[in-house]
Amino acid sequence: MLPKADSYDALTRKFRWDVPERFNMGVDVSDKWTASDPDRLALTFIDEEGNASDYTFSDLSRLSNRLANLLTASGVIQGDRVGILLPQAPETAFGHIAAHKMGAISIPLFMLFGEEALLYRLKDSGARAIITNTDGANKILPIRDRLPELRHVFTVDGKHIGTRDLHEEMAGHSAQYTPVNTSADDPAVIIYTSGTTGQPKGALHAHRVLLGHLPGVEMSHDFFPQEGDRIWTPADWAWIGGLLDVLMPALHHGVPVVARRFSKFTGEAAFQLLQDQKIRNAFLPPTALKMMRQVDNPEKRWKLNLRSVASGGETLGTELLDWGRRVFGLTINEFYGQTECNMIVSSCGAIMDARPGIMGRAVPGHELAIVTDGGQVLANGEIGNIAVRRPDPVMFLGYWRNEKATRAKFAGDWLLTGDTGIQDEAGWIRFVGRDDDVITSAGYRIGPGEIEDCLIGHPAVKLAAAVGKPDKLRTEIVKAYVVLNEDAVPSDGLAGEIQDWVKTRLAAHEYPREVEFVEELPMTTTGKIIRRELRQRAAEEG
Secondary structure, three states: OOOOOOOHHHHHHHOOOOOOOEOOHHHHHHHHHHHHOOOOEEEEEEOOOOOEEEEEHHHHHHHHHHHHHHHHHOOOOOOOEEEEEOOOOHHHHHHHHHHHHHOOEEEEEOOOEOHHHHHHHHHHHOOOEEEEOHHHHHHHHHHHHHOOOOOEEEEOOOOOOOOEEHHHHHOOOOOOOOOOOOEOOOEEEEEEEOOOOOOOEEEEEEOOHHHHHHHHHHHHOOOOOOOOOOEEOOOOOOOHHHHHHHHHHHHHOOOOEEEOOOOOOOHHHHHHHHHHOOOOEEEOOHHHHHHHHOOOOHHHHOOOOOOEEEEEOOOOOHHHHHHHHHHHOOOOEEEEEEOOEEEEEEOOOOOOOOOOOOOEEEOOOOOEEEEOOOOOEOOOOOOEEEEEEOOOOOEOOEEOOOHHHHHHOEEOOEEEEEEEEEEOOOOEEEEEEEOOOOEEEOOEEEOHHHHHHHHOOOOOEEEEEEEEEEEOOOEEEEEEEEEEOOOOOOOHHHHHHHHHHHHHHOEOOOOOOEEEEOOOOOEOOOOOEOHHHHHHHHHHHO
């Protein structure tokens, strides 16, 4: 979508949105290419044993059509919600594509989620069907009686108790399907995002969200796509960074995507994959980059052929940028966004020099400003809320069944990101910090509310607070301050039990890596935890 340009000013001057009135994300990323180039490579899937399988665009069309017919025969209709609880896999891709072709709403879900996290999201969304594997089914089975709207659980690795064999049943359905003629503004996907209080909120996006992502993806990958491009990310496709920063935009452009999600990420394995799969483009979150940086002499041990590397989630410093130039032979481009309004700021080494500590400039097509809480635009150099003006093709439709939270996200026509920053006269934006309590850990944005709710469910816990504690590798780790019931005795064993309680019920990336038992928590006069004081305390611990 970006025009050719040799400077940022020329790029923004030439840019125009191209969002048709009728648009379907599923059709766009599969059937469009099937009609013009059916044998074009779409996906290379590498399993846990290292075996590679290729899928063409015609494969994605055929498989998504069969799945759409199966779901239709199972009573799923336009507007119904379909959960996708899978790692990076072909079924993840054609699962989303099938739902979108039907006019249904897909819900990406992390395999890391435990029973309570899944129960909340599936119940809140009213999911009618879910596509998962054995591990996911084992988490769904104990909570299924509390999900009255969930009618079908399909498993990709064979039939199990309470599930249906996805591939066996798909084989009985036609590979021809007539997609729903959706509007670009029709709902397509719900991505749950963590907030500072209570449970996560479902950010509802329209089919146009894919088109809204394109300028930011193209800019952060130095004018993606180019001949020979081939992209990979270790980021889970259940995260907006994997699904809509990599998978869907690449398929839109006809660029092959490598699907390989390591059960345990290591820098060595990442370098090996980049070499073996001849990756040209990579989205590497800052934590992944930091782990890869710990590998000795990678430039001598692996032969890389990267054209672009993008990173987002936190600002990169001079050391990481210099390391990237030495090892990758290019400048890592930073980008910024959030689940509700993503890929809105980026750097682009092809047309402008990186500025360490500053995340970039507004991506063409997005109007950004630094504003007050009331939506008044501040002068250059003043600190305030990083905000985006509506309407904007990448902006969410609203929070699922939560109009109050949706209204609170805006000040007039400005969407408030929840982050503070400073903009200079040239439009460069420096991230200053979050103005709330969301924890940023290994690229994930984690809301303390859900963790605290889980903690106080433990029989020994009376009160609990979760905050982010600074960490060199992960940016922050989750730390829990816990007040125990009168009959409970603090111990290392109890701390470990509490950690496991959260890990198994919520998610492995959300459990508190540190638990500290305290006599009381700092509270406001209205009984709210003052997390700011606890964050400061955690930071001072070093």
